[in-house]
Amino acid sequence: EAQVTQNPRYLITVTGKKLTVTCSQNMNHEYMSWYRQDPGLGLRQIYYSMNVEVTDKGDVPEGYKVSRKEKRNFPLILESPSPNQTSLYFCASRVGEPYEQYFGPGTRLTVT
């Protein structure tokens, strides 16, 4: 089954404790991205990757890092989480044009 998986689905942590949210897709997509969803703001792109070892900032990259060492995986790293990073995070991967994206189930992160 074609899918995007994320782990963990729920995470509660404390300020400053480094964490990683994993994302994996089995569709051999080259393009992957991370979004955060906040009430009243819709989804905003954090980082994206056009292919292995090619990553770039989206609209809200501050406080986040990513890596793309393999085509299928695109982890999101929070080196020093802060409460304003409390949000619902989605990983997505993209087939070709017209750029529709497939989304993972989401990770709800709470930083206290």
Add this chain to the structure above:
Amino acid sequence: GDSVTQMEGPVTLSEEAFLTINCTYTATGYPSLFWYVQYPGEGLQLLLKATKADDKGSNKGFEATYRKETTSFHLEKGSVQVSDSAVYFCALSNAGGTSYGKLTFGQGTILTVHP
């Protein structure tokens, strides 16, 4: 830059009522337009799409027409069901400039349908 504006929610309807959720956009060039749906506790699923002017996307009884002259992509359904209760997002993707096909989302509209 590109932007999407959706009608304010939440929207509350009775079963079998007619649904319209307005969506307008600002973008350069010729974006593709999408409606995504998010059911409670789940990720986003593509509901329908349209890639050029006057295209009509449709799925599960929902429809939306790409209107370039009014820069709109309103979502409609003739008779909603309780199972349609969800959050609906209008989005665009623009291959032009430096967007690299990024999805730009509206703020989402919460729909609740009562029996």
